[in-house]
Amino acid sequence: MADVMILRELPTRLAELSRSDLQRSTAAAIGVGMGLVALAVAWFLAEGTGRLATLAIAAALIAAQLAVVARREPGTLEWASVMLLQAAVPTVATFALGDHLLVLTPVWIVYAVWAALLFPMRLVLVATVWNAAGIATPSLLMIYREGMDPVGPVACGAVTIGSMLMAVLSVQVLAVAQRHSEARSYNESRTDPMTGLFNRRHTDSALHDELRLAERTGRPCGVLLVDIDHFKSVNDTHGHAAGDEVLTTVARRILGRARSGDIPTRWGGEEFMLVARDIPDHRALESLAEDVRASCAGTVRVANGRTISVTVSVGAALSVNFPATTAIVEAADRCLYEAKAAGRNCTRVAGVARALTDPSAPRRAAGTGGART
Structure with missing residues (x-):
């Protein structure tokens, strides 16, 4: 009986979802999906401790994303945990995958889009810097400490970081344009075009x-x-x-x-x-x-x-x-x-017997008198 009641109430509850709720749910689906892709890539390409570390941190990132989405107004702790984990995943993945890091570029791009959908702009920029640092730092360490050929890590890091920045900026430009359009439509829907007063x-x-x-x-x-x-x-x-x-x-x-x-x-x-x-x-x-x-x-x-x-x-x-x-x-x-x-x-x-008049004011507009129209 309870299951039937839940099913009956489902359309009503869905109708009550605000735009931000739907946006948050969409971002969660994207984030979790890309987290699963990161898990799969790490499993097939990484080896040993690198594989395990990448799997563990990617799983933690998915959990953190779900925690953010579960709360209508996520707090600073939830935001911080997601950003730190987003930086940790590329760091460990860089160590684990080396020259294969470029394979994960689409994952980081989608993560950047996910952040741009869910986070305020200032937090998106912080998250992007974290992610860029998480990719660049281990790449430099591999070049200078392990004597790797710099072409591979530098190329992978540059492509990944550049793609992330482009994704974030593109989403933000579209978001700003959409907000301006929505604000203009909202104002037009509630104001009188001739006088500028409310309608x-x-x-x-x-x-x-x-x-x-x-x-x-x-x-x-x-x-x-x-x-x-x-x-x-x-x-x-x-x-x-x-x-x-x-x-x-x-x-x-x-x-x-x-x-x-x-x-x-x-x-x-x-x-x-x-x-x-x-x-x-x-x-x-x-x-x-x-x-x-x-x-x-x-x-x-x-x-x-x-x-x-x-x-x-x-x-x-x-x-x-x-x-x-x-x-x-x-x-x-x-x-x-x-x-x-x-x-x-x-x-x-209403409720006051007398009328107030201003004898000095003109009694009629120009033209002949007429009934209220």
């Missing part, structure tokens, strides 16, 4: 996390919905290019009022959202909403030197009253409709 897809998830954090810490968060007044008339009167300029300008003004940890978002169309952390009460939320409204109000210069007067309406809600994602967004949206109905260019906060 709705990102904030849907982030708001859920913020609400859970607020509930856990007892420090409420607030949601502000900001809508540009009479935006349709801006497009109709001045064109869509002018409308885009208004959108990006308002986005910059909202971003300028956002605090560290807040989440400024283009929610859709001419509507923006600001998820604000650490809002202690309704008065603080009301003050922030009015601050955002006043900051967004003003003129926007568009093509041909024309200026457009812009105002916004703001609806806000506090997580204390609306702890669920859907509930707090709907509450802020209702308040935004109330602000629009009250004449625009004002704020409404």
